Amino acid sequence: MTKSPTIEKTMCKHCNETVMAPFHDDSHNVFCCQGCLSVYQILKAGNLEKFYRIQKETGEYTKPVTQIEDTHFDYLNREDFLHQYGEKKDGLWSMSFYLKGVHCLACLWLIEKLPQVVDEVKESRLNMGKSLVTLTLNPGQKEFKRAAETLNRLGYSPFPISNQDELEKQKLKEERSLLLRIGVAGFSMMNIMLYTGSVYAGADGAWFKSFGLLSFALSLPVVFYSAQPFYHSALYALKGKRVNIDIPLTLAIVLGFSISTVFLWQGKEYYYYDSIATLTFLILLSRFFLRKVQQTSLNKNDLVGIFQRGTTQRRKPQGDFEHVLSHQINEGDILKVMPNQVFPCDGKIIEGKTRVNLSTLTGESQNIPHPKGSQIFMGTLNVSAPVLIKAQKVGEESRLGLLLKELEHQHKKDSHYNYLTDRVSKYFVQSVLILSILTLIITTWLSGFQIALENALALIIVTCPCALGLATPLTFSRIMGLGQKKGIIIKSEEVLERVAKSKNIIFDKTGTLTKGEYVVTEAHILNPQAFSAFSPEELIFALEGKSSHPIAKALVDWSKREGKYLNTIILDSYEEILGRGIKATLNHDHYEAFSVESGNENATVLIKKNDIAIMSFTLRDEIKPEAKNFIQTLKKNHYNLYLFSGDKKNIVSDIAHKLGFPSHQVEGEMTPEDKANKVNPLKDSLFIGDGANDSLAFHQADASIATHGSVEVSLRVADIFLTQPNLHHISELLFLAKRALKIIKLNLGFSLAYNLTGALLAILGFIGPLEAAVLMPLSSLTVLGITLLGTREVKEIK
Numbered sequence: 001m002t003k004s005p006t007i008e009k010t011m012c013k014h015c016n017e018t019v020m021a022p023f024h025d026d027s028h029n030v031f032c033c034q035g036c037l038s039v040y041q042i043l044k045a046g047n048l049e050k051f052y053r054i055q056k057e058t059g060e061y062t063k064p065v066t067q068i069e070d071t072h073f074d075y076l077n078r079e080d081f082l083h084q085y086g087e088k089k090d091g092l093w094s095m096s097f098y099l100k101g102v103h104c105l106a107c108l109w110l111i112e113k114l115p116q117v118v119d120e121v122k123e124s125r126l127n128m129g130k131s132l133v134t135l136t137l138n139p140g141q142k143e144f145k146r147a148a149e150t151l152n153r154l155g156y157s158p159f160p161i162s163n164q165d166e167l168e169k170q171k172l173k174e175e176r177s178l179l180l181r182i183g184v185a186g187f188s189m190m191n192i193m194l195y196t197g198s199v200y201a202g203a204d205g206a207w208f209k210s211f212g213l214l215s216f217a218l219s220l221p222v223v224f225y226s227a228q229p230f231y232h233s234a235l236y237a238l239k240g241k242r243v244n245i246d247i248p249l250t251l252a253i254v255l256g257f258s259i260s261t262v263f264l265w266q267g268k269e270y271y272y273y274d275s276i277a278t279l280t281f282l283i284l285l286s287r288f289f290l291r292k293v294q295q296t297s298l299n300k301n302d303l304v305g306i307f308q309r310g311t312t313q314r315r316k317p318q319g320d321f322e323h324v325l326s327h328q329i330n331e332g333d334i335l336k337v338m339p340n341q342v343f344p345c346d347g348k349i350i351e352g353k354t355r356v357n358l359s360t361l362t363g364e365s366q367n368i369p370h371p372k373g374s375q376i377f378m379g380t381l382n383v384s385a386p387v388l389i390k391a392q393k394v395g396e397e398s399r400l401g402l403l404l405k406e407l408e409h410q411h412k413k414d415s416h417y418n419y420l421t422d423r424v425s426k427y428f429v430q431s432v433l434i435l436s437i438l439t440l441i442i443t444t445w446l447s448g449f450q451i452a453l454e455n456a457l458a459l460i461i462v463t464c465p466c467a468l469g470l471a472t473p474l475t476f477s478r479i480m481g482l483g484q485k486k487g488i489i490i491k492s493e494e495v496l497e498r499v500a501k502s503k504n505i506i507f508d509k510t511g512t513l514t515k516g517e518y519v520v521t522e523a524h525i526l527n528p529q530a531f532s533a534f535s536p537e538e539l540i541f542a543l544e545g546k547s548s549h550p551i552a553k554a555l556v557d558w559s560k561r562e563g564k565y566l567n568t569i570i571l572d573s574y575e576e577i578l579g580r581g582i583k584a585t586l587n588h589d590h591y592e593a594f595s596v597e598s599g600n601e602n603a604t605v606l607i608k609k610n611d612i613a614i615m616s617f618t619l620r621d622e623i624k625p626e627a628k629n630f631i632q633t634l635k636k637n638h639y640n641l642y643l644f645s646g647d648k649k650n651i652v653s654d655i656a657h658k659l660g661f662p663s664h665q666v667e668g669e670m671t672p673e674d675k676a677n678k679v680n681p682l683k684d685s686l687f688i689g690d691g692a693n694d695s696l697a698f699h700q701a702d703a704s705i706a707t708h709g710s711v712e713v714s715l716r717v718a719d720i721f722l723t724q725p726n727l728h729h730i731s732e733l734l735f736l737a738k739r740a741l742k743i744i745k746l747n748l749g750f751s752l753a754y755n756l757t758g759a760l761l762a763i764l765g766f767i768g769p770l771e772a773a774v775l776m777p778l779s780s781l782t783v784l785g786i787t788l789l790g791t792r793e794v795k796e797i798k
Contacts, residue, residue, distance in 0.1 A: 013052070014040050016061040020560055021541050021568055035065030039154050043110070046117040054106040062106060065155035073148040074323040075311050076160065081325065082142060085160045092122065094136040095144050097158035099151065102131045111156065118147045132161065178229075182284045185226040188218040189277035196274040212264045212271060219273040223257045227280045245464055248429055252460045253280065256769065259453065272457065275769035279461055279776065287780075312337070312344045315388075333391045337382045343389070346398040349374050351388035357381040432463045432759070439763050447765075454768050462758035462772035472744050474783065478791050479740040487723035488733050495719040498703040500737035504682045505634060506697070508675075508689035509645035509652060511725055512707050513631075513659065514621045518554040518603060522618035530614040534569060539607070540615075542569035543582050543593045551595060551603060552582075554619050581605075623655060630727040631659045637797055641665065642682075644675045644697070676700045688730065694718075705730060734797045743790040747783050754779045 010019040013029040014036035023031040031037040043051055055061050075081050076095075086095040099111070107126075111133055114124040120143060123136040135147050144160075151158045195211040230253065233246035253276055260271035313321040315334040326344040329335065334350070337343055343356075353371040358380050370376060376389060378398040396402065436456045443452035476493035483490050490496060510516050525536060537559040544552040544559075573585045581594030592608040607615035634641060642665045645652045652668030667678070676696035679687055687694065687701035695717035698704035706718035707725040722729045758775060761767045767775065 012036055012064065014062065015064045016055070017064050021538075021545070023568075032064055035155065039065050042117065042150070042153060046113070048110065048113055048116060051106050051110050054109050058105050060105060062155070072311050072323045073145045073152075075325050076144040076148055077142075081160075082144075086142075086144075091139055092136050093142045093144075094134055096132055096134045096161040097148070097151070098161055099126075099131050099133050100157040100159070102126070102156060107156070110154065111151070114147065114150065118150050120144075121147050133158070178284065178288055181226040181229070182281065182288060184221050185277060185281035185284055188222045188226075189274070189281045192218050192274045192277050209267075215271065215273040216261060216264055219257060219260075219276055222277045222280050223253060226284065227253050230280075230283075245429065248432060248460050248464045249279075249283065251433075252276075252457060252464070255460075256457055259457075272769045275457075275461070275772070278770065279772075282776075282778075283780075312341075327395065329391055329394050331391055331394060335389050335391060336386060337389060338386050339382055339384055341382050343376050343378055343380050343382060345378050345389075345391045345395075346393040347376055347389040347391045349376060349387050350390050352385055354385040354387050355383040357383050432460065435759070435763075436460050443763075443765075451765065455762055455765050457769045458767055458772040459759055459762040461769060462762050462767065462776050463755045464776050472748070475740055475743045475747060475787050475791075478787050479736050482791055483733065483736055486729060486732055487726075488729050488736070489721040489723065490733075491719050491721075495703055496737045496740045498684075499686060499720070499733065500741045501684050502639070502686035502703060502734075503684040504640045504642065504686070506642040506644055506679055506682070506685060506687045506701065508687075508694055508697075509643060509647055509655060510621065512688055513627045513643075513655065513727075514623055516621060516725065518551055518619040519622040520554055520558040520617050521620050521622070522616075523558065524616045525614070526616060527609070527612065527614040530609050530612075536615060538569055539591070540593075542571055542586075543584055543591060543607070546574065547576055547582065551605060551619060555593075555605065555617065558617070623658065624727060626727050628659055630731060631661070633731065633797060635660065642678075643667070644670050644678060646670050646672075646675075672696045689718075705733070731797050738797075739790065743787055746790070747786055750786065751779065751783060754782075 010022065010030050011017065012019050012032035014031055017032050019030050019032045021032075023034055023037045025031070025037060025041065029040070031040065043049055082093070082095075086093050088094075102108075102111070111126045112124050114135070115121045120137050120141045121135055122138040122141075124133060125136075126133045133151075135144060137144070137147075148158045148160075192215045195215050227250075230246045230249045233244060234250040237244040237247060256272040256276045260273055260276070263271050311323040312326055312329060313336040314324045314329065315321055315336070321336055329345055335344070335347070339354070349370060349372050351372065353369070353374075356368055356370045356376060358368055358377075370387075378394075393399070436459050439459055440452050440456040443455050473493070476496060479496060480490045480493070507513055523536075525531070531539070540555050541559040544555045547553075569586065571584045571586050572588075573583075575583045577583060581592060584591045590610055592606075594606060594608075596604050596606055603619040605617040605619065606613050607617075631641065641661055643652060643656045643659075643661045645668050647668055649668035652666060653663070656663065656666040667674075670678070672694065673696060675694065676699070679685055679697045679700040683702075685701040686703045686705065687697050688705045688707060689697065694704075694706070698706075698718050703720070704718040705720045705722065707722045707730075720733065758767070758772070758779075762772060
């Protein structure tokens with residue numbers, strides 16, 4: 001054992017965190033963990049030490065590299081994977097990766113310097129906002145394995161993103177086409193307004209005719225190119241025997257252009273080319289703004305690509321193992337599943353024994369013994385020891401796959417507000433068309449055809465219910481985008497409405513109200529004489545610091561709980577026996593750390609020295625610190641609260657009592673079917689859980705939130721997924737849902753009042769076609785403004 005000198009406060013060379021148990025390099029630099037030391041050595045070898053100067057200048061420091069993910073990247077060099085995820089352009093292969101852990105400018109600088117560390121890489125470009133890096137290899141290279149391994153060692157775990165090149169190209173093509181239409185309409189509008197202004201100013205004779213012909217020529221690309229999306233939409237609606245908001249737009253443009261051309265041919269003083277160009281330009285512009293706002297909502301394809309990852313070891317005929325992707329597993333394959341890996345299929349253990357965390361299926365974080373011959377299921381976690389399994393059912397045929405397949409086919413209803421808006425828009429358009437005909441007839445009889453035509457055309461233009469049609473989808477899209485930024489992934493618009501109307505909130509316990517991970521609740525020193533040369537914290541850190549087991553992590557957290565400086569103990573020997581614990585020797589003394597059966601929900605760990613117990617620990621799943629205040633806030637807002645759990649009744653009752661749940665609305669030892677049966681009769685219900693087994697209860701509830709687990713699985717079985725199991729996010733979600741309905745009602749009210757007022761002004765002749773062409777798009781932009789103003793911040797319910 002060696003001790004470092006006593007230092008009041010030492011900072012890690014790499015991450016600038018306070019060092020409690022130091023690691024040193026040959027130059028006596030101090031690091032908080034082996035991960036930070038390894039990264040520093042990589043940067044030093046690549047002459048990239050400027051990274052630390054950037055950190056110091058910006059004041060933003062990288063996070064400690066406490067654990068490098070044990071990921072194999074052999075699959076990146078497979079031809080089938082390369083063609084699915086990579087792109088070859090100008091003879092160079094490129095591939096995009098989502099990087100976990102990117103957060104500062106120093107990270108950006110370092111990642112883009114990757115070519116200096118990895119010879120195969122020609123270029124590395126990082127989209128910091130999305131944490132997406134695109135790597136381009138040098139000519140003749142097509143293997144991304146070494147680049148991914150280097151990123152992983154640097155602390156940025158890389159996950160390849162499926163190649164969506166064609167889809168992205170199509171989106172970009174559509175956006176460019178829309179911008180070109182806007183540009184043509186804008187250019188024509190400005191020039192037509194210039195000529196029309198001259199006519200209004202008194203130009204006559206040859207100038208009048210010339211300006212009219214020029215206006216006609218400039219309006220042609222507007223009518224026959226820029227306005228094409230309106231025609232296609234209107235024609236599609238008429239073919240389907242429906243009415244949409246593009247029908248009156250099309251009518252106004254075609255009618256206005258035709259009448260203007262006839263008037264120009266006849267030499268009359270009136271034409272409406274300026275109104276047509278202005279209307280087309282402003283409508284296209286408002287729709288472009290809407291499109292950009294809607295693009296902030298969830299892109300589920302990216303998320304699936306990010307979270308569908310991982311490899312499995314498959315035994316080859318020769319007896320050795322190869323790493324394959326999970327979707328490449330076939331029935332009958334022999335697979336090796338290591339500790340802390342998820343079982344990739346249903347099967348049977350044919351060699352070894354282990355403990356399995358069934359939370360994906362049962363929702364409870366219990367580690368159940370699985371000896372040889374036990375059945376295992378896809379999605380569950382191997383906790384303690386490596387095992388060989390024989391694949392029996394894979395993909396959609398697995399137990400979890402069948403469940404997901406069944407739930408994926410369930411029908412979702414349209415939002416009530418979308419339905420209401422569609423109905424109002426339909427009848428509004430029909431009423432406007434009838435009213436325009438009546439206006440044309442009556443005003444012709446009273447004031448002449450010219451005035452009647454202007455009033456009818458102004459009526460059709462100003463009452464186009466674009467704002468009415470935008471009010472609901474724009475608000476939902478904006479709210480869903482805000483939710484995503486907060487880590488709240490909302491599956492559909494309808495969900496927000498159902499969440500806002502919720503009155504009964506049902507909680508699962510594990511991972512929802514509790515942390516879903518072990519914490520030390522009791523620590524006892526059984527033999528104080530065993531700690532004469534070092535502290536209990538220093539011994540525990542030395543024994544458990546290298547293990548990735550959840551219990552070991554909890555013990556290491558306990559050793560660092562007071563932020564004390566821990567002297568480094570160098571063990572003479574160290575061995576982690578999977579499924580058993582730790583064995584080590586120090587100065588001829590033998591130490592052991594292992595779990596023992598406790599007979600209850602707690603985990604008990606004994607530390608032995610020379611076969612004599614010197615310490616004991618009790619660990620359990622702890623209530624989240626924000627849970628009590630959150631529950632009290634919900635009660636203050638008059639929600640009815642329920643707690644349904646598969647855990648033991650005494651544990652559930654104890655937690656319910658501490659948090660303030662009504663005792664008659666608390667139940668434990670429930671099966672998934674029990675939960676579903678209890679949720680079914682509750683109206684306006686919101687179920688909050690974290691296991692795929694909760695899918696039955698999710699289905700019975702009006703709305704559901706998954707707070708933990710795989711994002712892909714959760715988005716299939718639940719309506720909402722939280723990327724972080726934080727109760728504050730649920731509070732923010734409730735705020736967003738209520739705010740969404742409030743903004744929608746405000747926008748709908750404004751749109752109806754705006755259109756009715758505009759209709760009255762047009763019928764009475766107070767506004768003409770040009771004024772109508774300006775006013776109508778302004779209503780859409782006003783709705784956009786109300787929505788953006790109303791969603792400028794996200795709060796929690798009070």
